[in-house]
Structure formats: structure tokens, C-alpha cells
Amino acid sequence: MGSKPPQRLDEFNMDRKQFNYVKRVLQDLTVGRYPRVDHLPLLLNLHQNRFVLTDNDRLMVYFHPTVLPVPPAEARPTGASSAAPFDPGSGEQPSRPEVSILEHAQEDMQRQWRVLRETYRSTSESEPVPGVCGRYRFLFFIHTHRIEAPGFPYQKTVYTLSIWDREWDELIWHDVYPFEREDRRRAIHQFWTRAKTNFLPEHLRSGKMGSNTIDPRLPERIRYKTVYHTWENHPSLPPPPRDTIMFVLATAMFHTNEATYKDQVVMRKEWEFVTGHRSELIPHLVFCGLMICLESKYLPDNDIERQTQFLRLFGVSKKMTWMKEGLQSYITMSGWPVEFSTALRL
Numbered sequence: 001m002g003s004k005p006p007q008r009l010d011e012f013n014m015d016r017k018q019f020n021y022v023k024r025v026l027q028d029l030t031v032g033r034y035p036r037v038d039h040l041p042l043l044l045n046l047h048q049n050r051f052v053l054t055d056n057d058r059l060m061v062y063f064h065p066t067v068l069p070v071p072p073a074e075a076r077p078t079g080a081s082s083a084a085p086f087d088p089g090s091g092e093q094p095s096r097p098e099v100s101i102l103e104h105a106q107e108d109m110q111r112q113w114r115v116l117r118e119t120y121r122s123t124s125e126s127e128p129v130p131g132v133c134g135r136y137r138f139l140f141f142i143h144t145h146r147i148e149a150p151g152f153p154y155q156k157t158v159y160t161l162s163i164w165d166r167e168w169d170e171l172i173w174h175d176v177y178p179f180e181r182e183d184r185r186r187a188i189h190q191f192w193t194r195a196k197t198n199f200l201p202e203h204l205r206s207g208k209m210g211s212n213t214i215d216p217r218l219p220e221r222i223r224y225k226t227v228y229h230t231w232e233n234h235p236s237l238p239p240p241p242r243d244t245i246m247f248v249l250a251t252a253m254f255h256t257n258e259a260t261y262k263d264q265v266v267m268r269k270e271w272e273f274v275t276g277h278r279s280e281l282i283p284h285l286v287f288c289g290l291m292i293c294l295e296s297k298y299l300p301d302n303d304i305e306r307q308t309q310f311l312r313l314f315g316v317s318k319k320m321t322w323m324k325e326g327l328q329s330y331i332t333m334s335g336w337p338v339e340f341s342t343a344l345r346l
Contacts, residue, residue, distance in 0.1 A: 002280045013279065014046070014292075014296055015018070016298070018042055019102055019293065019296060019298055020276075021039040021042055021043075022039070022042060022043050022289055022292065022293060023293060023313070024036060024039065025039050025040060025289070026043075026044050026286055026289045026290060026293070026314055027313060027314055029282065029285075029286050029323075030286060030314045030315070030316045030317065030320065030323060030344075031059060031315075031316070031317045031320070032317050032319060032320055034242050034245060034263055034305075035245065035249075037067050037142065037144075037159065037245055038066070038067060039222065040083075040142065040245075040249070041063040041064060041065050041066070041067070041140075041142065042065070043251060043285070043289055044063045044140070044285070045062070045063050045065070046062055046289070046292050047062060047256075047285055047288045047289065047292070048063075048256065050288060050291070050292055053343060054337070058135075059135055059136075059137045059259040059260050060108075060135045060136045060137070060259070061136065061137060061138040061139070061140060061252075061255065061256050061259055062101060062102075062105045062136050062138070062139045062140065063140045063142075063252070064099070064101065064139070064141045064142070065102070065139065066070075067142045067143070067154075068097070068099065068141055068142065068143050068144075068191075069143070069144045069145075069146075069275055070143045070144065070145050070160075070184070070188055070191045071187065071190075071191070072145075072146065072187055073182065073183050073184075073186035073187040073189075074190060075188055085218060087286075088289065093207075095194075095196060096196050097191060097194065097195050097196070098195070098196045098197075099141065099195045099196070099197050099199075100196075100197065100198045100199075101139060101198060101199045102221045105136055105139070105199070106198050106199060108134045108135055108136045109134060109136060109139075109166070109199050110134075111132060111133055111134035112133050112134065113133065113134050113166055113167070115125050115167065116167055116260065116262040117167070117253075117262050117263070118262070118263075120229040122129050134166070136166065137165065137166050137167055137259045137260075138163050138165060138166070138255050138256070138259060139163070139164040139199060140161060140162070140252050141161070141162040141163075141164075141165055142155065142159060142160075142161055142248055142254075143160045143161070143162065143188065144158070144159060145157070145158045145159075145160065145184050145187065147177075147180050147241060148180075148183075149179060149240075149241045150179065152240055152241055153239040155240055155242050156241070157241060157242060158175075158184070158241045158244050159179045159242075159244040159245045159247070159248045160173060160174060160175040160177075160184065160188065160244070160248070161173070161174045161247075161248045161251050161252060162174075162188070162192070163251075163255060164199065164200075165264070165265070167262075167264075169201060169204070170221045170222070170223055171192060171221060171222045171223070172222075172223045172224075172225055173185075173188050173192075173222065173223070173224050174225045174226075174227075174247070174248075174251050174267065175188075175224070175225070175226050175227065175244075176226070176227045176230060176244060176247050176274060177239070177241060177244050178239075181226060185224055185226070185295075187224065188224075189219065192218070192222060193218055193219055200218070204218045204221060205218055225266075225267065227267070227269050227274065229269075230269055230270075230271060230274045246275055246276050246282070247274055247275070249276050249281070249282055249285065250267075250273060250274060250276030250278075250282060251267050251280045252267065253276065253280070253281040253282065253284065253285055254267055254273065254281060255267075272322075277322040277326075279322075279325065279326035279329055279330070280327075282323070283322070283323055283326025283327055283329075283330070284326065284330065285302065286323065286326075286327065287326070287330040287331070290311065290314065291334075293310065294307050294310070294311075304337060307340070308337075308339045308340060308343045309343075311340055311343035311344055312344075314343075314344055315343070315344060315345040316344055316345055316346060324346050327344060327346060328341065328346045331344075331346070
């Protein structure tokens with residue numbers, strides 16, 4: 001498979017502000033607090049890029065750098081389909097969100113995709129950039145939805161995740177929260193069918209970004225994954241709406257791990273996967289985040305004492321048994337000094 005030349009290491013170095021953002025997210029995750037959502041894409045992209053630097057042929061994923069709020073679904077006309085898109089020729093047009101990916105990812109999306117499946121009939125009508133093949137399989141977009149949750153008057157936000165799968169030319173939307181789900185489904189349908197994008201292939205959008213024309217084939221390429229029954233095993237029902245950010249993290253990590261899978265990637269429905277407690281999900285993200293910090297220019301690798309002092313900021317909460325076990329397994333495999341485990345209170 002042809003590959004894009006690896007980016008320079010300095011493209012992924014954090015500045016001091018980003019370093020502090022990552023540190024704060026890791027501190028939240030290790031003590032069981034809800035992480036600052038605006039900073040999650042930074043950590044997730046750094047996690048991805050660290051592996052890309054060590055493997056030139058690795059398939060990549062991309063996290064949109066900002067969290068995308070989804071407006072409430074508009075009332076549909078009587079007799080209209082529950083997920084009908086707006087008609088551009090029907091008069092007044094509703095506002096259209098702009099969802100643009102950064103230049104390096106957009107450039108990759110224009111390249112030929114080497115399909116993973118053994119049998120495939122291309123439906124793409126776009127003209128790919130000749131030469132090396134594209135490497136981004138998944139594009140991730142974190143969404144917020146405003147709700148009124150029974151039992152949780154002060155938690156007004158539910159998080160969902162959209163994933164563009166380049167292998168299958170489809171958008172998969174993930175939502176686990178059981179309340180007001182039909183409203184969110186209609187809202188996300190309206191969001192994506194109206195969005196001005198710079199990443200969808202030409203055969204699923206008409207005109208250039210900013211055009212008011214909507215291709216009717218796009219709705220056919222949206223799948224809705226709603227794992228509501230998983231919440232039946234939640235220790236407290238109804239579940240806190242903000243718990244859904246952990247599902248977003250778990251789903252993102254699961255798909256990142258499965259980027260080379262030749263079929264459609266389906267998120268596991270077991271509680272351990274939905275919550276991200278599996279060692280290869282959130283514990284792995286935290287371990288890699290700590291490793292990224294330790295390898296940064298702010299913590300020289302020849303200063304074990306300074307690194308150990310830094311790790312004391314992340315003492316894992318006693319109630320986080322799954323995090324302790326996951327981190328310890330990766331620390332053991334990596335041969336980290338005993339002082340690091342002690343500093344993390346593992």
C-alpha cells in the first residue's frame with residue numbers, strides 16, 4: 001500500500017498550553033472526573049500521531065479539533081418522514097453548519113483509497129490525486145446535544161459521535177442515551193444533510209463547500225447505531241447524561257484499534273466496552289497520554305526524578321480498579337521504572 005511520507009516530529013510537539021490541556025484531561029480520567037471535552041480531540045490526535053511516527057504504513061484516524069453542537073431538531077411538516085431533509089427549493093433555508101477538516105487530512109482524503117476488502121466495486125465519482133494512497137480511514141466528530149434528563153436537572157448535555165468510514169463511504173452516528181433519542185436522531189440527520197463539508201466524496205455532495213445544494217444520496221449513507229439496551233446494566237438508572245462522554249471515548253478508541261479491519265467495524269455492546277473499561281480502550285489512552293507527556297520537551301527523558309514527580313500528579317483513585325489494572329499491565333510491558341508505578345499509586 002502506498003503511503004504518505006511521515007509528518008515531521010515537530011508538527012506534533014505540544015506547546016506549553018497544549019501540554020497543560022493534556023495533563024488536565026489525564027488527571028480527570030485517572031480520578032474518575034468528567035474530562036474537559038474541548039481538550040479531548042487534542043489528546044486523541046496526539047495518541048494517533050505518536051503511532052504514525054513509528055509506523056509509516058499504519059492506517060490513520062482523525063479527530064475534528066472542536067466539539068460540534070447539534071441544534072434541536074426542527075418540527076417537520078405534517079405527513080413528512082421522521083428524518084426528512086430540508087428542501088433547498090422550498091423557500092426560506094435553515095442555517096447550515098460548516099464542518100471542515102484541516103488541510104493535511106483534506107489532502108489525504110483526495111488521494112486514492114486502497115480498499116481493504118478483497119472484493120469491491122467502487123462507486124466513487126471523484127478524481128483521486130494520483131500517486132500515494134490515502135491513509136485516513138476514520139474521521140471522528142464529537143457532538144453535544146441539549147436535553148432535559150429525568151433525575152438530573154443540572155446535566156443538560158448528551159455526547160454522541162459521528163464517524164466517517166472511508167472504507168465503506170458511510171457516516172455512522174453512535175448514541176447510547178435512552179431519553180429523547182428520536183429527537184437526537186432527527187437532529188443529527190438534519191445536521192449532516194445540511195452541513196457544508198470539505199471531506200465528503202464528490203458523489204455524495206453537490207458543488208463546492210458552501211453550496212446550498214444537497215445530494216439526496218447522502219441520507220442513504222448514514223447509519224444510526226443506538227445501543228440503548230446496554231444501559232439496562234447501569235448501576236443507577238436513569239444514567240447521568242454526562243456519562244455518555246465515556247462512551248464517546250470508548251467508541252473512538254475501539255475504532256482506532258480496528259482501523260485495519262476489512263469489514264464494517266461494529267462497537268461491542270458489552271458493558272466493559274461501552275464504558276471504556278477494557279484495558280485497550282480508556283486505560284490505553286491514559287497510558288499513551290502519560291507517555292506523550294514524558295517524551296515531550298518539558299520532561300527530559302534523562303531526568304527520572306522530574307518525571308516521577310510529574311507522575312505523582314496522576315495518582316489513580318482507589319475506586320478505579322479497572323484503570324489501575326489496565327495501566328499496570330502497560331507499564332509492566334513497557335518496562336517503566338518501579339518508581340513510576342509507585343508515583344501513580346498502582
